[in-house]
Amino acid sequence: MDIQIHSNLILKGIQKLIDSSRQRAAIFLNSESTLLYWRVGDYINQQLLTEGRAEYGAKIIATLSQQLTEMYGKGFTYTSLTRMCKVAKCFDAQKIATLSQQLSWSHLIELSAIDNEIKREFFTQLCMLEQWNVRDLRGKANTMLFERTAIASKPEKTIKEALQTLAYDKTLTPELIFKNSYVLNFLNLPNDYSEKELESALINNLQKFIMELGNGFAFVERQKRIPVDSVDYYLDLLFYHRKLKRLIAVDLKLGKFKVKYKAQMELYLRWLQKNEMLEGEEKPLGLLLCSEGNTEHIELLMLDNDEIRVAQYLTQLPSKAWFAEKLQRSLEIAKMNAKDKE
CATH class of the missing domain: 1.10.357 (Tetracycline Repressor; domain 2)
Incomplete structure (x- = not known):
């Protein structure tokens, strides 16, 4: 021929x-x-x-x-x-x-x-919504943004519905905003840093921290005083998300997630709802940032289906294989929980 x-x-x-x-x-x-x-x-x-x-x-x-x-x-x-x-x-x-x-x-x-169709649609919609330039798009893909976002561990049907809602209504769900891992490789912390040093480093690099949190976050206050029954508690960081119209309470923890952290965050959220929430806003959400991951513990408590999100923060960027393995583990536990409900 x-x-x-x-x-x-x-x-x-x-x-x-x-x-x-x-x-x-x-x-x-x-x-x-x-x-x-x-x-x-x-x-x-x-x-x-x-x-x-x-x-x-x-x-x-x-x-x-x-x-x-x-x-x-x-x-x-x-x-x-x-x-x-x-x-x-x-x-x-x-x-x-x-x-x-x-x-x-x-x-x-x-x-x-991007070969995966759902992953490609995720980046397409967010790229348009947040007006990323090409460099931003490439950087977010290289740092496994999709795999790190909470929506990635949901069933395929749930992901598609969330992306369709975003495409037609320009409405973001918390699952498209919050991540299961945050890369904080700009902090330059010593090996034996404390929670106080972590908090100070985040404040000193606030712009970079907000960029890692994602578009729409606005910083409100550090060490927010929460007075309850003559006892003063202090929330590490308080943000507001413009698109969700919610206060976001962030608490920093060294080590793995512990069940007592959930009760503490629930107290903060109830106080914020009663004393800080304005008319037209949605209920506050909590984000617990832990230095070590214990995915199974968190999945079994099903915290990510509630008002509290738990994520691991990383002071160094791991390999793509690490993120893929973590996502696979989350998917396996999510499937197990779904079967238990049936």
């Missing part, structure tokens, strides 16, 4: 797409360029699926790249064309019409590199 003949046939089709698009002044806008690249990729994909062309598709794409570069200059290298094909496989026409209005082509290339 003559590769040159098939390349010429495909080339003519692509020429029509490019020439038609270039007749419009909007070609220089991001959305039009994105749509053009998607159409080229989709057209190549469709053509390679016909008449057995797929088996020597790489050679055809290489030939097309040379021809298109001669005609139109930069932008049609072999790598560029393969990326167009990949993006077209990941996003259908309806989806790309929406994404092209909010994300750049570089964003879509990064997103298309």
Whole structure:
């Protein structure tokens, strides 16, 4: 089968797409360029699926790249064309019409590199909502943001529903905001640090800490006094989440989670609800940050289904395998709990 003949046939089709698009002044806008690249990729994909062309598709794409570069200059290298094909496989026409209005082509290339469909949708929706640049997107993917987010350990149906709600209503659930692991590798703490030193280091690096907590957090107070029956308790950190419209109580703990921490946090939350919650706000939520993880203990108590979240903080970034193993363990325990309910 003559590769040159098939390349010429495909080339003519692509020429029509490019020439038609270039007749419009909007070609220089991001959305039009994105749509053009998607159409080229989709057209190549469709053509390679016909008449057995797929088996020597790489050679055809290489030939097309040379021809298109001669005609139109930069932008049609072999790598560029393969990326167009990949993006077209990941996003259908309806989806790309929406994404092209909010994300750049570089964003879509990064997103298309995520093979898992649910994970890709998670990053797509949050990227649009929080207006990440490409560097932000790449960094959050590399630090396993999806695997660290509470929603990742939920059933697939629950994740899809949460992402659909986010897409259509722009409404975030706590599961999409809170994480099971927070990476605090910017603190430069000594090996034998205390809770007080941890708190001070977080305050000194407050901007970075808030960035790790996620978009929407606003710092309210440090060592919040909680007076109950003539006894003064002190909450380590108090935040407010603008999108959840809730106060977020954060308590820092060395070592693993202990059951008594739950009762203490419940006291803080009841006091905040009674004395600090304003009209129009939702009930406060609590976040217990522990230096060591004990996933099974937390899952069996089912704290993440309640008003209290428990997470591990990490002063050094572990390997991706570590996050994957932790997520797998959480999924196994969650499935066990689901069976017990049946």
